[in-house]
Amino acid sequence: MRWREALEPVVMQRVALAACSDAVRDVLVQAADEGTVQLDDAPPGPDGAGLATPAARRLGRLQPGAPPSPALSTHPPDLDRWERLGRIDLIAGEAAVEQRTAQAFTRSGVSALVGWVPADRLPALADRLATCGGAVVPLARPRGVQPPTLLSERGASRDFAPLVETYATVPYADVNPSLVAGLAYVVMFGMMFADAGHGALLLAGALVLRWRPMPWMRAGRQVWLFLAGAGLCSIVFGALYGELFGPTDVLPTLWLDPMESPVELLAASVGVGGVLLAGAYALGTVNRYREGGWRRAAYAPTGLAGATLFLAMVAAVGGAYLGSGALVAVAVVLAVAGLATAYAGLLARSGGGGAGAAEAGVELFDLVVRLGSNLVSFARLAAFGLTHAALGAVVWEGTTGLWSGGGLAVVGAVVLFVVGNAVTFALEGLVAGIQALRLEYYELFSRVFDSEGVPFRPWHVPITTEEVPC
Template sequence: MRMTRVALVAPEDTLDAVLAEVGLAGVVELEPVDHGAGDPDAVGIARMKAAALRRHGAAAYLGWCPEPARGPLADRLAPLGGALAALRPPPGAEPPTLLARAGRVGRSFAPIVETYGAVPYADVDPTLLAGMAYVVMFGMMFGDAGHGLVLVLVAVVLARRPPSRYPRLRDAWPFVAGAGLAATVFGVLYGEFFGPTGLLPALWLQPLAEPVRLLVAAVGLGGAFLAAAYVVGIVNRWREGSAGLALYAPSGIAGAAVFAGLCLLAAGVFAASIPLVAVAVAVAAAGLAIAAAGLYAAAAEGAAVAQTVVQLFDLVVRICANLVSFARLAAFGLTHAALGALVWAGTAGLWQRGGTWTVAAVTVFVLGNAVTFGLEAVVAGVQALRLEYYELFSRVFEGTGRPFRPWRCDPAPKEVLR
């Protein structure tokens, strides 16, 4: 959301009423009050009054306000003698970030980004893209139609009757539903329904029967995610600085060219195509040359060459390592399939004995799937988050921003009248 640098000015004799109105609105981040790590709501009117800049019978504050909220608040302050004027921000000042996330899906995916850090003010909000990537990666590792449908059922419960102690969990139901649907889709592709029960035919592959094919698909999917992350990173570098930053940054065009060259090189070697290998080498070399120019310009004097060489080597190694890291999508998908197969083999073996062993078979099936569900849900959830933060967000963000922390205060009657 667009932020505006503002000055809040009020006469001393109506300052209490003006501050009460601003505190109730809760749309202005005021300075010079330092909230530190505390809650802005803990700053009362008395402390806010003491922090005012005073001159000639007037009190003033500097701050930030979302542009859509400035006009309506200024109209409310005018009858009290107060004003909320727009200012030109000082050079180099970074406004705080307030993300305009509309809808339940945006709010549900928001914790993925917020846990990592605040999005810089100039950057693109990656919440929706990050959420979609997360559920796809989770589904590939948690591929079982039965387990996925259980997650969808959990999402329905959260939407209709969230736990009374944790009402905010209701906002999480689209996230849980998305993860469950992705797991269900991959389960159908794998032919897994509470394990290899045979109730579903494999529309794509059986993980334990074709692990290499699954591994190649996982790395290919990771390459697509990295390419998307580079696109967002280029846009962010452009918005953060200039066309030069977008060109030279390792997370910009230069890094994207190296990544594209390495991917083309792998494809050329696999296809035994000399022309494709030649193109790949040219693209990668161009990317390295552009990156080297940017790294050399930013390096410390006296060791610029050595620093540039080391950083270029790190760039290539990091790209290869990040791409290979997506093999974990296949590895944990295989783990899930192996656990499901183990539970089903035990269930089938006991069931064939008949008699009282039938009860034992049902017990093994239920408890085994419960353990597999709980264990693999945690593992897949953590691993998908790790891929988001280390492989993808490292290209999307160069740093983190500062969240918008408006001052809110519900004044007591004596505070307004004082």
């Protein structure tokens, strides 16, 4: 199912590329052009094979600095002729192939190199290598070896993936959080950048990037979905707050006025933060289970132990607000269970003993303090939403004041409205983008991830389409 594929890294298959020793170069040329294999880096032999191949030595002499983008030829290598023709790119490509050839395992005239291939691309690779006498042999995944991670290249997960990849490489066993992380980001952005007019401008810019990009805009096309989602959420929250290029009274206030109800807005922002933290703990617990089973999921501070402490805090706040002794009692029981479980996990990780017990105690105290501070940190959703509303109100009051003066003051009112909204748009857009990213990384991702994966980096050297004259 597509939605399941979007929530998991691409399935990787351990393989060996095998061929007769005299066909290894042809197999490697085709594999490099296909660009779907990440080959393991084997250490050089005892004689230093692979460190200074003929093509590598020639390349170092001809191009002592950074080599050009390498290319490959399907014809047998002729380094002298390529040098005469100035085809340094072919020499660089041949150097890469020779290095890989030197790393091959060879027994009884058969050579093999081991690596990883996305499982869905395995048939195409096997068919291509078969044309030059090679074979792709599926292997069992070695115990204790983590496959490289390639995130889904389909749909919104692909567009939101840079948000996750700039923080960490998703471990292969973990859920791919790109989609939910992107949705959380645009919701937080919209709550701080809450103005239907400004949001409409963002949405329009996103649609231009997607459908009618100018040549200088094409580099930003990959972020169009971020802008569209942020613009749409800004429109929604702007309508809830009654903001359209400031408090112009064009839109009715569907929920609350930030300037008149800052306490309610603050409570709502902390509530949104609680929901997002609960989701992060749920995703973190699933990841800990996928990484190490129920024991790891139960004892990890980013797993059930931390989630239990979070529920205890929510129950305590709810019990105090509602005056419910039963809810407070539930909070106490959850807190004791969460603290005991988290301490046991931290103690096991520290190695035990007196020093380990002290270290676990300090880490447990830090866990509790961070839990409260992380929740309160979401108050910035209200603070920056209130700042946006205040700037809009200042611009609108100045505009209406000048407009009432008549004459040239009307021109000044128009200029103030346009320039003021442009400054507010730019300033608040930058602030909201940074603050939403900060909340995503420090408050949410710190619970989703407990380790880092290995990025999938396929070996790719294209075959040149130019004819090399004899």
